[in-house]
Amino acid sequence: MSLLHSLEHFAIDRNPNPVVALKVHSAGQQEEVPFHRHRKGQLILTLHGGVTCLAPTAYWMIPVNCAAWIPAGVAHSNRVTPSGDVLFLYIEPDVQGMPQACCTLQISPMLREMLKHFADLPQDYLSDSPVARFAQVMLHELTLMPVEQLSLPISEHPRIKQLADSLMANPADRCPLAVWASRLAMSPRSFERFVLKETGMTFGRWRRQLQVLVAIRLLVTGMSVQNTAWELGYDSVTAFITMFKKTLGTTPGQYLNND
Structure with missing residues (x-):
């Protein structure tokens, strides 16, 4: 069923x-x-x-x-x-x-x-x-x-939902803030203020939080740490592990072993 x-x-x-x-x-x-x-x-x-x-x-x-x-x-x-x-x-x-x-x-x-x-x-x-x-x-x-802290704050503003959906669908997109601002027809400064107002986070921190959530979803379904790093657009596994540990205080391997 x-x-x-x-x-x-x-x-x-x-x-x-x-x-x-x-x-x-x-x-x-x-x-x-x-x-x-x-x-x-x-x-x-x-x-x-x-x-x-x-x-x-x-x-x-x-x-x-x-x-x-x-x-x-x-x-x-x-x-x-x-x-x-x-x-x-x-x-x-x-x-x-x-x-x-x-x-x-x-x-x-x-x-x-x-x-x-x-x-x-x-x-x-x-x-x-x-x-x-x-x-x-x-x-x-x-x-x-x-x-x-395993949530990604959003709001009901359609631009925030558009941003979250885009990054969830393509978490390897590591375009800089200015490119994302252009995609939403905003200046970089306006985009920065907008994301902070709607989510309570800077764009960089908000995107890292989203990547951690996507990483957990991939890891718990059996994907290796190396392949997860590649799926998120990281050139090195070390850089991915550093980002993960900075956000959650533990490495991907330690996190999975705690399950």
Whole structure:
């Protein structure tokens, strides 16, 4: 059954329990869930492969040691890599302690196993059942998880979306700021101010953040560090590793080993 078909036949918002879960497997090809929203908040945990999530204010890449949090009512879209395994956790909006804004959460090994176990339990559990008590402990652990910097800030301005889509589609494009300004019919100075205003980052830092997210997506699907560097337009693997470590504080190899 496809990812989209699984979601369409899961009665997410009709289940009154504080938290319900669904594990899904994408088919052999990449699958994308169009923009949608839920009455409940949604946690998106990658079990295998990678997930890219898009909301009005950011792109996220969700590697296997993290999860994306989407608060209740926020429109979002998910893209799952080929043969990816994903766990969706749906949480009632009145559950205390969850972040108020979209973010990426680090998931501890213990909590990861708790989430996987919970998804295998009956989701129509009673409020005084052992499953309900397990769910409360699991939710408490979830509220303690730290936020990871694995998002790319964007805005609803069409030029920012155009810029992000262009670089996501061709991350090896290393044209200087002046060229990108020309493509958007702006002066270099106006372009620089525009990107900073819409994203909170300079263009150089924003593009490095995007490249790190693309790199993680490629690495978690099995691409080598060397080939990932080439895909991002780097002439040397060392330069790519330096950029990755400067952004995330760890090398690509160390990052993958932490998964």
